[in-house]
Amino acid sequence: MSTEFDINQIQNIIDHGIPHCAEIGVKVHDMDADGVIFSLPYQERFAGNPVNGVLHGGIITTLIDTAAGMCIYAKIKQYVPIATLDLRIDYLKPATPGEDVFTRATCYKVTKQIAFVRAIAYHGDPEDPIANSVGTFMLKSTGSPPLNEVSGKKGGAQ
């Protein structure tokens, strides 16, 4: 595995290049050429149901959107600007209050301009997912500098 595309590099991009992900506390668990696994610790402030503390679907959307975008970098090994075109999420069961949420995202097809991604969100068992998702992303969406250059200046891998 190239050192440029290791877990620390991706975590560094999240912590310093994507303010919202740093704010909510997205963590990188694993990555390989097939995809990435990210997690988000349970936090009461993201509950959508005040009666039982179940997470709002939106925070799961955010975790999936982030991982879905990042798995494209793992696939193409190049930090080109990308933009989400669309993202469909099926909520298969409520997240369990108090438990961390994991998401595994895989880029299963990439063309010159478009990347196709699927992802699932789960607690402990990927075979028993909370949500299933498919999305498409546009590559080289802007002329802005790639993420690793934006985030690379502030502190290295740790």
Add this chain to the structure above:
Amino acid sequence: MSEMSAEDFVALIEKSKEDRDWRPVFDTIPYFSYLGLRLEPTDDRLVCVLPADGKFIGNPTLPALHGGVVGAFLESTALVHLLATQEVTRLPKIINITVEYLRSAKPIETYAEAVITKPGRRVANMRIEAWQKDRNKPVAAAHANFLVS
């Protein structure tokens, strides 16, 4: 979290509907408080507002809102619309949502409005649109299904 019974929550929703003041409900839902969500006071429409906040930025160089926050805002707007317009005996549950990102969303105040395309007895099919300065230039749109009973 301050524990709240399902009955208390439904009663709070009913009261907000009567008072036409949704702040008590928004204050009770932790993620709505986190987003700083509010309803634009208009007579006959339900326009939700997502305030400008640096913590929602996903791309600092453009800069642009995080797509996940935009998706969450659309989903929240649909839920608010259901609470405000339908008889609810419990919190509607989202079944699925497809978010279409139409334009880069700037880190400024964002608005959204939902319509019920098919108000079924068990499932409500919704269409939601979000925009910023120009209502005719939506930054994102979504289709969603909610289980309502």
